[in-house]
Amino acid sequence: MYKNLRDCQIKPMELFQLYLYLSPQMAMPHINLLTWNLPQLEAQMPWRYLTITMFSPLSTEYIVAFNGYFTAKARSHFISSALKSSEALDWRIVPRKNPASDFPSDFEVVQIRQASHSSLLTLEDHPYIKRVTPQRKVFLPDPGATCNNDTRWTQKWQSWQSSRPLRRTSLSLAFGFWHATGRHSSRRLLRAIPRHVAQILQADVLWQMGYTGSGVKVAVFDTGLSEKHPHFKNVKERTNWTNEKTLDDGLGHGTFVAGVIASMRECQGFAPDSELHIFRVFTNNQVSYTSWFLDAFNYAILKKIDVLNLSIGGPDFMDHPFVDKVWELTANRVIMVSAIGNDGPLYGTLNNPADQMDVIGVGGIDFEDNIARFSSRGMTTWELPGGYGRVKPDIVTYGSGVRGSGMKEGCRSLSGTSVASPVVAGAVTLLVSTVLNRELVNPASMKQALIASARRLPGVNMFEQGHGKLDLIRAYQILNSYKPQASLSPSYIDLTECPYMWPYCSQPIYYGGMPTIVNVTILNGMGVTGRILDKPIWQPYLPQNGDHIDVAVSYSPVLWPWAGYLAVSISVAKKAASWEGIAQGHVMVTVASPAGNNVGGEMTSTVKLPVKVKIVPTPPRSKRVLWDQYHNLRYPPGYFPRDNLRMKNDPLDWNGDHIHTNFRDMYQHLRSMGYFVEVLGAPITCFDASQYGTFMMVDSEEEYFPEEITKLRRDIDKGLSLIVFSDWYNTSVMRKVKFYDENTRQWWMPDTGGANVPALNDLISVWGMAFSDGLYEGDFTMADHDMYYASGCSIAKFPEDGIVIAKTLKDQGLEVLKQETAVVEGVPILGMYQTPSEGGGRIALYGDSNCIDDSHRQKDCFWLLDALLQYTSYSMTPPSLIHSNSRVTPPTGTDRPLPERLEGNHLYRYSKVLEAHLGDPKPRPLPACPHLSWSKPQPLNETAPSNLWKHQKLLSIDMDKVVLPNVRNYRPQVRPLSPGESGAWDIPGGIMPGRYNQEVGQTIPMFAFLGAMVVLSFFVVQLTKSKNKPKRRKPRVKRPTLPSQPPQTIGPQHTRPRTLED
C-alpha cells in the first residue's frame, strides 16, 4: 500500500566528513529497528521512490552514532565499555584522518569482524549510543569498481513476510554529499565541490534578460515544504494529500527539490519568480499511495499547472491508473519532468513515469560530465518480448553533488536523479517564462526543444545519456523560434555509429537474421492528438546500396498524448546474402494533427528518418546464437522472484532478462568471442533452426506450447544445440517468500521460482533430462575458476552417456525453511549430452543463471559459457571439464520426485501460453508467428551525408534570429546579490525584478516616514535640552583595561545541554 521513499537518508555530520549513516526510520511498525538488519530495511522494492543515490554496504564497518558530541577518547571509551560484555569480539575504530577529527564528534566508524546480532544489540544498549548503522559507501564512478554485494545474511528468513517489495517509494532519498565523486584524489575532490547549478547552466543570462519564471505555475510533488522557508518568495499554495496532518517537509527532500527550481537566495534556483505549488504526497515515513497521487494530480489539472516535477519513480509501469493519469496530465498540457531512477549502472532499470513517451525523463551526470553511476539506464522494457525498447532517459543533467535548499535554512548538496529532475524542471519553468506566445509551449514542444538543443557527451551510448546534456541557452533559442511540428527521437538511425548507437553498432546485420528493430518515438508539437498520414515511405538511396535492405514500419494508430511510436524493422535483402558494405536510405513520415483554428483543417509535418546500416555476409551456423526472450517473464505484472535469494533488498526480477539489459555483459562477451547473438521474441515454432548453432534459454519463467516442445525436439535432432541456464524452483521456498504487499493490500505468492523448472522439465524430458527442486548455494572451483552458485537447482535426471559435473554445495532450501545449515556433497549442477541421432545437436544444462546475469552477479562464469558454446556449436568437449574429478555418473532421478507446479499459482494471468480453465490452466492455441509487411521501396538516386548526426535540427528554425545579450564566457564567481539577500534598501529593478521588490517598495515609505518622525522628535527634544545647558568639555579619562577574562572555549560540548560524563 505504500509508495515509499527508498531511504538512505544521509546527512553530513561534520566538516570534510565522508561517512554517512542510514536513517532507519521506515514505516514498518513490525520491524524492530533496533535489530541489526540492514538488508531487511531495504527489502522493499520501491514502487516509486525519491531518487538520490545508491550506496553499497561495507560488510564489516558500522557507524555508531552518539547522543551528543564527544571527544575521540570518550567515544572510544563508550564503545569499548559497550562491547566489553560481548566477549572476544574483534573490533577496532576506523581512524578518520581529516581536519575535523580533532573536534568532538557524534559518531564513530567501527570495524567489527563477524558482527553478530547480539553484539550490535549490546552496542545500542549503551546510554550514549543512539544507533548503530552499517557503513555504506557511495559507488564511485570508477569503471573498474565492482559493488560489494556481499551482504552477509544476518537476518532470518521470516523477514520475507515483512518485506514489501512493491512499495511506491519516492525516488530515493539517499542524501548524497558533495564528496560523492572525488573521494580518492584531491584533484577530483576540488572539482567535485558543489556549485550553483543554475549558474553553471547559465540561467543568469536569461535572468539578465528579465526572465525569472514569473507567471509560470510549477508544481512540486514531494515531501512538502516548510511554511517560512527563507529561500522562497512565491509559494502560491501548499496542499497535503497524505494521511499526516502537516504541510511541512520532515525529510528535506521536497525542500531541496523546490529549492533547485525556485530558491531565490544562497543556493539559487532557476526560476525564483515562478508560482510554486507544493503538493505533499509523501509522508515523513516516506509512504505514499497511488490513490493519493491520483487525487493530487486531479488538483494539478484543475489548477492549470504548467510544469510538474516528479522526483519519484518505481518499476511498476503496469500500474494502469497511475500511467493513465500521467497521460491525462500531459494531455492537459502539463509538462511532466521526472527522474529516471537510481538503479544504475545496471541496464533495464528505468523507472516509471520517467520512461513514458510524454514525460521528460532525466538522468544524472556529475560535474565532470560522466554519467552518474546511480543513474538508471537501458531501454524501456514495456515492449518486450516481441518488440524493442525505446531510448530513455531523454536528457541528462547535473545530479551529483548539486547544491539546493536545506530543510529549514541554508544549503546542502545532494546526489541522485531526483536532483537532476528539478534541475530540468527549473530550466523548463524558466524557459516557459521566456516564450511570448504560451500557446506554443506544450509537453511535446518543450521536449523537442530540450532534446534538439542537448549537447551530446562523447563516448556514452544513447541508452545512458539519451540526447545528451541539457543546454539551457540553446533550448531558449530553439524554443523562441519554434514552429509547431513533429520530430523523432532518435532522429536518425545509424547502426554503424559507435558507441552512441550501442547496442546496434555492436553487431552488423546480415541476411537471414532476426530483423533489427529500432523503436523511435514521434513527438508531435502540433497538438495533443495526431495521426500518421498515409503510410511511412521507405526510400533507399541507390548509390548507397539502399536496395540491399528491407524495411518494415509499424506505428501508433493515434499519437496521443503528444507522442507515439514508430518501430522500424530492418532486414537484409536476399541479394545481399554474401555482400558486405554500408546501405543507406530514409523513411519519410507525415504526421497530421487537427488544427484548432479552422473547421476540419489539419496541420501536417513531414519528417525524414535517415537509415544507415552495415551489412556482412551471413555468418556460419556455428557462430550464431539465438537468445530466447519469449519465455522470459518478469515483474511487472506478476511476482517473479529474484534469481538470487540472498538479494533480499531487491526481491523482484524486473530488468527484462534481455541481452541488452541485465544480460548485457554476457552479450558483450559473446560478441567479443565472435558469436552473433539474435533475439527470439516469438514462440519456438517461429524460427528457422537450420540457421543457428545454439539456442539459449536462460532463466525462463514462461510455459511452453506443446507445438514448441515437438518443434524443439525435431530441431535438435537436425543439429540445433541447446543451452539451458535454469534457476531455483521449490514450492516450499516459494510459499516462504510470499509476502503481504501493503501496496496492493494482498498476499503476494510467487508464480514461479527463479525459473519455471516444471515447465523446463516438460521441455527437456524427451531426452531423459530433468532439473530437481533442490536449492543450493555456495562457492566452489571448477576447472581452476572460482565459481559461486547463487540459489540454483541441481540436475535430477540425465542420460547415462552424458557428462555430469557435481560439486559440494550448501542446501539453501534448508536454510530458508529451517534456518539450518547443511552441506550436500555431489550436487550435479552441469550436464552435457550429445543426442544420439545422426547429426543431432548437443544439450548443456546448468542449474544457476546468476553467474551470467548482471544483476547481483558476484563471480561471472563467461568462461563456462564459452566452454559450453564450444561444445554445442563445435562439438568440442572441454577437457578441463571431462577430466575433472568432479565428474559423476548421471543421476537417474529416482531418489526424489521431480518438482511439481505450485498449486494455485496464478501464472496463467501473466502467461502468453496458458489461459484460465476450470481446474488446471490449459495452453492457448498457438499464436501466429509475427509477420512483417515490408514497405514497398521508392528508390531515390540520392546520396546521404556520411555523418547523419549533424545537429538534429528542428525544421524551420532559425536560431540566429533569437538574440542573446552579450554572453560572457567567463563569469566571475561573485554574483550580484539577489533582492532577497540585499534587503529593502536595494535599488529596485536589480537583476531580478519581480513582485517582491514592488511590494517592499510600497511598504517602505510608510515605515520610513514613521521612523523619521520618531528620530526627528528625539532630536528636537535633545536639541532644546542641550541649548539650555552650558557646553562643558568633558575630561578625557583613560580607562584602565579590564583584566582579560579567560577566553571561552567554543565547542559543541558547551553549546549542548548535555556534558561529558565518564
Added chain:
Amino acid sequence: MVLRRLLRKRWVLGVVFGLSLIYFLTNTLKQEERTIRDRTLLEARDPDHRIPWKVRFNLGNSSRPITQCRNSIQGKSLLTDELGYVCERKDLLVNGCCNVNALSSRQYICKSCLANGCCNIYEYCVSCCLQPDKQLLLEHFLNRAADGFQNLFTAVEDHFELCLAKCRTSSQSVQHENTYRNPQAKYCYGESPPELLPI
C-alpha cells in the same frame, strides 16, 4: 579631524541609529505580513471550516450567446465543451465550442454510461454530468464530499469545472491501488465509486 568630530556629534549618531531602526522595523514587519498572507491560505482549507461552495450552476441555456467555450482539452478524438456538446476534434470551432451543426455533435449525451453514473468514455461522462437534471445529484455530492476531495472540490468554480473534475479517475476508482475497480466504466459523475470487479 573634522570627520571625527562629526562622528562624535550626537545627531549624526542619532541618524545612524534611526536608519538602522527603520531598516529593522521594515524587515520585521515585512516578514510578519508575509506570514499572515500564508496563514490565510492555510485557513482556507481548515477541515472544520464549512466549505463555501462556490459552484454556480449555470443551466446551460443554449440560447445564451456564447463567444468563447472552455472544453475538455485532453481527448484523444472526442471533446466536450462547456455547453455539454460532445464532438470530434475536427468539429471544434476556433472559439473552443463544438460545432452544433456537425453530425458528430450531441448535447448532454450519456453514451457508454451505466446506471450508477459511471461511464466508459470520459467525454460522455462530462457531457452527461452537465445535464441540468444532474444538478441535484451534484449538489448532494458536494455537501458530503469525502475529506480527500476537499482540496479539489473547494477549488471548483462552476458546473463545468465540477464535471471535469468529478469525471476523472481518482482514489475512488482503484482497488489494490494499482488496479481499476472497473476498467470498463471508470469515469463517474455519480456519487458511488465504480462497481467493483474481481481482478
